[in-house]
Amino acid sequence: MTRFICSCGGKLTGRIRVPGDKSISHRSIILSSIASGISNISGFLQGEDSLNTIRAFQQMGVMIERDHDQIQVKGAGLYGLQAADSDLDMGNSGTAMRLMLGLLSGQAFDSRLIGDKSLSSRPMQRVIDPLQSMGAVIESESGGRAPLRVSGNHSLTAIEYDMPVASAQVKSCLLLAGIYARGETIVREPATTRDHSERMLRGFGCEVISNNAEVRFYGRQKLHACNIDVPADISSAAFFMVAASIAGDSEITLEHVGINPTRTGVIDILNLMGADISLDNQREMGGEPVADIRVRSVELNGIDIPQELVPLAIDEFPVLFVAAACARGTTRLRGADELRVKESDRIQVMADGLSVLGVEVETKVDGIVIQGGDYRGGEVESHGDHRIAMAFSVAALRASGEIRINDSANVNTSFPGFVELARDAGIRISTHAG
Numbered sequence: 001m002t003r004f005i006c007s008c009g010g011k012l013t014g015r016i017r018v019p020g021d022k023s024i025s026h027r028s029i030i031l032s033s034i035a036s037g038i039s040n041i042s043g044f045l046q047g048e049d050s051l052n053t054i055r056a057f058q059q060m061g062v063m064i065e066r067d068h069d070q071i072q073v074k075g076a077g078l079y080g081l082q083a084a085d086s087d088l089d090m091g092n093s094g095t096a097m098r099l100m101l102g103l104l105s106g107q108a109f110d111s112r113l114i115g116d117k118s119l120s121s122r123p124m125q126r127v128i129d130p131l132q133s134m135g136a137v138i139e140s141e142s143g144g145r146a147p148l149r150v151s152g153n154h155s156l157t158a159i160e161y162d163m164p165v166a167s168a169q170v171k172s173c174l175l176l177a178g179i180y181a182r183g184e185t186i187v188r189e190p191a192t193t194r195d196h197s198e199r200m201l202r203g204f205g206c207e208v209i210s211n212n213a214e215v216r217f218y219g220r221q222k223l224h225a226c227n228i229d230v231p232a233d234i235s236s237a238a239f240f241m242v243a244a245s246i247a248g249d250s251e252i253t254l255e256h257v258g259i260n261p262t263r264t265g266v267i268d269i270l271n272l273m274g275a276d277i278s279l280d281n282q283r284e285m286g287g288e289p290v291a292d293i294r295v296r297s298v299e300l301n302g303i304d305i306p307q308e309l310v311p312l313a314i315d316e317f318p319v320l321f322v323a324a325a326c327a328r329g330t331t332r333l334r335g336a337d338e339l340r341v342k343e344s345d346r347i348q349v350m351a352d353g354l355s356v357l358g359v360e361v362e363t364k365v366d367g368i369v370i371q372g373g374d375y376r377g378g379e380v381e382s383h384g385d386h387r388i389a390m391a392f393s394v395a396a397l398r399a400s401g402e403i404r405i406n407d408s409a410n411v412n413t414s415f416p417g418f419v420e421l422a423r424d425a426g427i428r429i430s431t432h433a434g
């Protein structure tokens, strides 16, 4: 078991580039694998989650070469994937499993998707139901859990689907199945979610129509290889945005971060709390907006988090709870029940850890209330959730004692090199085995 030990105090300075965006990295491999021609990807996230996605397509016969964060994919074409001779292991990644399920539903061969303990307990019925109504044949464990068995050779018909949850994974799963379906797939979302799939499909030459909360997409469109520059992941940058905000006398610049408006809820929420954040050198790279984000320390204030920002900051709440613990006054979050079905139950796991540190918290079915103030050190459990481990490393900046974070190895799923980068930036963190 890997444990992080974080001494208290410290300040953040310098310019850093965090690893590539996880959502965009997964999608870049999936779409380039079924495109015609050679795609070159740069800035790819070398984390376990996205490397598992590469491995899955290699198992299905796609030629993929990797030199660090540079990837070359020789696309197999829409109908060129081959049956894997063993299970496709999606590790810890809900995104990979749900997106792959959509894609595999449209193939001519059978597949079996497996994952780790956390992933095998996460809800898959939300994608199985609409895929079955398109004609997909899928078997799951009870309660719609992985392992998932997909039977190939069933022709898919496009559906019109009103998503009951605001989920980019469900939307993207249906668009990927929609590529193989007859007719027009129409997906409506109850609130805006990240739109990387729609943008990237357009980059591969497909026509995708997005209108308010609706996406329309005709199946059987051919994808043409293209080059992709993966920006730094705003979800990884978020740890440093909060760190530099709460640690005294800090200023940090996070380079080349993706600032797609469907992902910038963390900036909006921190700004509402009074943060000092500026976006410099804004530009567009391959269909995605990018900027250098400069953050200076400031006294934050507790707020009621606007519910429309929840899906736009869904992965950043663990570290936003740390910001709330350091803020003056009370922060309230509601409408965030999805946090309970992430890599861990992020409401409960964060509440437990913050309580160990002496922070006053009250959990709700769909949220949390956090009273800001001083807090101590202590030993907290990350439950193998990468973002919980990183959030508590940031918390140490303002604790009055050392914070020890158990079960932290999964930080490698989304942020390889976190410990080294955090240390360079000013967080007093070290890793210990056992």
Ligand code: S3P
Pocket: 022, 023, 024, 095, 166, 167, 168, 169, 170, 172, 194, 314, 315, 338
């Ligand atoms: C993701 C969508 C979100 C997010 C996840 C990545 C994606 O999940 O939490 O980390 O890449 O589509 P949901 O779609 O379940 O909200």
